[in-house]
Amino acid sequence: MADGPLGAPTDPALRAEIVDNVRRYVAREVLPHATELEHADEFPDDIVAAMRDMGLFGLTIPERYGGLGLDLLTYIGVIEELSYGWMSLSGILNTHTMLALVLLQHGSEEQRERWLPPLATGEKRGALSLSEPDAGSDTRSISCRAVRDGDEWVINGTKAWVTNGERASLVVLAAKTEAGVSAFIVEKEPGPKFEGLSVSKKVAKLGYKGVETVEMSYADHRIPAGNLVGELGRGLPQILAALEVGRINIAARAVGVARAAFDAAIGYAQLRTTFGKPIAEHQAIQMKLAEMATRLEASRLLTRSAAERKMAGQRCDVEAGMAKLFASETALELSMEAMRIHGGMGYTEELPVERYYRDAPLMVIGEGTNEIQKLVIARGLLARARGDVRD
């Protein structure tokens, strides 16, 4: 890979300029509308059109396939800014980017030339479909099946929790074959139904609104033999490797939400007066602000360090897990602390703090729950201690 998320580092000045552009766009066009769109659970068509115009759908796709070819640090900077405005916006990009990454790392040149250019422009949007009703943490229990029939694969089964599933045109699907779980690209038209494939349920969620998360059912759905990505039976390690970047992405998302919660808290603490002075002058509130800011900074540094390690081509299962674990718990804690600092106002729909509080828990669950992160971290540490793993 000459350029792209894991390729040559982006010039720091260009990185800063891109992230700053997104920050200014979020301040101008997202923050004034996010709460209303979120409460209406409305897909943000205008914002997504602007994200396309800014090239964000191809941010990490190499230039030779029509993308911007920017590095992982630029990507996490953009994800933090989008999430600062509204966490769902980063969800619209995340599985799209993961699909492109799976293609870049494991697809054939023919597959990359075919699918990456329309993904880069956002003409086609992507989804990633690993989980099932009975297979979330336990990916070995995947039961959706792909059976070879001449020049085609025939897919049967139900996949759960497919974010972007309805609007996506391309889905990277994990399905069981005789050789083990394999990765396939499913092509479809955006919408609820497509020849042997249907959206069987839309999930009503606590937060993460606007972006759809759906259940998808496959009933003798046929795809060309050439849509198998990478080696037969190696789908799980291929997709899980992309999810290492996915975890760094979730950490960046958490930093964005935590920062929004902190900014709301420190702003309100200076405005709200009790007992004759702004609450920011009460030591109990100052303690909270100091703890919050420290955790926020630590989350950002862990996230950045995991991204740098990944970009340097080093193993980063431990570091990506640590960043995701710490940053997501921080987002959860800071959204609660921000609500406390707002008193009764924090519990109303008039201010965005209640949204941060509803969005934050997803990051504790998604891309592998935090319990699973701890297992991944511990296994990685033990392997390093035994000298089983080299950087």
Ligand SMILES: Cc1cc2nc3c(=O)[nH]c(=O)nc-3n(C[C@H](O)[C@H](O)[C@H](O)COP(=O)(O)OP(=O)(O)OC[C@H]3O[C@@H](n4cnc5c(N)ncnc54)[C@H](O)[C@@H]3O)c2cc1C
């Ligand atoms: C809004 C939303 C969007 C999502 N989007 C996608 C998507 O786009 N694509 C996709 O493929 N998936 C997606 N997911 C699925 C997500 O990745 C799973 O929910 C997650 O991996 C957890 O799986 P589960 O829900 O089956 O929980 P379970 O695996 O049933 O876990 C239940 C509890 O048991 C704990 N647990 C399980 N096993 C162990 C163990 N060995 N040791 C200790 N504790 C354990 C878990 O930590 C958790 O606390 C999404 C989920 C949500 C909520």
